Amino acid sequence: MADPLSTPRxxxxxxxxxxxxxxxxxxxxxxxxxxxxxxxxxGAVTAHLNRDSHLTVGNWVEVxxxxxxxxxxxxxxxRDLGRDVDFEAVKAVVDATHRYxxxxxxxx
Amino acid sequence: MGxxxxxxxxxxxxxxxxxxxxxxxxxxxxxxxxxxxHPDSDFKIDGSELTQITFVGQINSISTQTTNTAYKVDDxxxxxxxxxxxxxxxxxxxxKPRPKEGEYLRVFGxxxxxxxxxxxxxxxxxxxTDYNEVNYHLLEATAVHxxxxxxxxxxxxxxxxxxxxxxxxxxxSNGAPAKGGKLPAKITGVGRKVYELLQSEPQNNEGLxxxxxxxxxxxxxxxxxxxxxxxLGEGLIYTTVDDETWAVLEY
Numbered sequence: 248m249a250d251p252l253s254t255p256r257x258x259x260x261x262x263x264x265x266x267x268x269x270x271x272x273x274x275x276x277x278x279x280x281x282x283x284x285x286x287x288x289x290g291a292v293t294a295h296l297n298r299d300s301h302l303t304v305g306n307w308v309e310v311x312x313x314x315x316x317x318x319x320x321x322x323x324x325x326r327d328l329g330r331d332v333d334f335e336a337v338k339a340v341v342d343a344t345h346r347y348x349x350x351x352x353x354x355x
Numbered sequence: 356m357g358x359x360x361x362x363x364x365x366x367x368x369x370x371x372x373x374x375x376x377x378x379x380x381x382x383x384x385x386x387x388x389x390x391x392x393h394p395d396s397d398f399k400i401d402g403s404e405l406t407q408i409t410f411v412g413q414i415n416s417i418s419t420q421t422t423n424t425a426y427k428v429d430d431x432x433x434x435x436x437x438x439x440x441x442x443x444x445x446x447x448x449x450x451k452p453r454p455k456e457g458e459y460l461r462v463f464g465x466x467x468x469x470x471x472x473x474x475x476x477x478x479x480x481x482x483x484t485d486y487n488e489v490n491y492h493l494l495e496a497t498a499v500h501x502x503x504x505x506x507x508x509x510x511x512x513x514x515x516x517x518x519x520x521x522x523x524x525x526x527x528s529n530g531a532p533a534k535g536g537k538l539p540a541k542i543t544g545v546g547r548k549v550y551e552l553l554q555s556e557p558q559n560n561e562g563l564x565x566x567x568x569x570x571x572x573x574x575x576x577x578x579x580x581x582x583x584x585x586x587l588g589e590g591l592i593y594t595t596v597d598d599e600t601w602a603v604l605e606y
């Protein structure tokens with residue numbers, strides 16, 4: 248059973264290893280279309296938004312959501328981060344999360 | 356003048372050990388996994404005692420009681436309750452704006468255990484305005500975690516990260532390990548064997564000659580020379596009577 252308390256941080260290339268888990272992802276909004284958004288998180292990600300998501304194209308966003316089988320993400324919570332996010336730092340944290348997972352999340 | 360000197364450790368309370376106060380950046384998962392050997396002892400994370408911690412996380416929920424405010428905070432690694440006492444004397448109009456759900460917070464405080472449940476007693480809580488601070492903190496927590504589990508980074512420790520309190524063993528800046536400690540990662544198998552032999556083999560203060568090391572280890576002398584060069588460069592051994600006789604550099 249996946250650790251219910253942790254939401255491992257990912258970028259697009261990691262999604263395939265975390266299907267059906269709840270994860271945290273930071274990306275830049277490249278497209279908004281109705282209930283869906285396309286994010287760029289070191290690769291394109293399709294996000295299915297919920298009613299509370301208010302995204303702005305060009306801004307960075309952090310989403311917590313569940314990874315579907317087709318590697319799209321069903322967003323549970325989203326948070327606009329503005330325009331000034333250092334994505335290299337984001338990638339470094341994602342890298343550290345998986346390299347030293349003992350302090351970040353438990354394996355299922 | 357016959358006045359007595361006030362030592363810096365003086366405190367009216369008497370029982371505080373200021374000398375060992377620490378501030379550790381951690382993830383919430385580390386707080387949950389921390390061990391407390393006896394009910395009154397300090398918590399240990401990564402094998403090292405600590406007193407105060409700092410972390411960042413997102414507020415999941417807020418619960419205001421009369422004496423304290425409790426925040427449930429989530430940093431993606433776990434969920435923990437953070438309690439902050441309400442300062443009843445504070446003037447409402449000058450008080451800082453209250454944090455809201457969904458916001459990121461920076462917390463400074465101590466780990467508390469009550470009835471087998473952990474929470475954090477916060478001294479200071481501040482909202483995070485730059486999301487980069489979240490990533491900065493997680494990377495700092497990772498670096499400190501690696502420091503305590505793997506030892507200081509080789510070479511890089513030269514003056515760069517000299518947080519005085521941490522070098523408890525007197526292991527000084529160039530990565531030289533305390534007796535039996537870890538060698539820097541770049542030392543190869545042969546290098547490690549040479550070093551260990553120099554540490555353990557009975558010898559006079561001239562150390563051991565390369566040929567002796569090669570013979571004892573059953574390794575060709577040119578391999579010993581190569582390994583020795585690396586060890587010399589790292590300041591782990593030094594040459595004694597000539598360039599081919601080495602001893603371990605100890606402080």
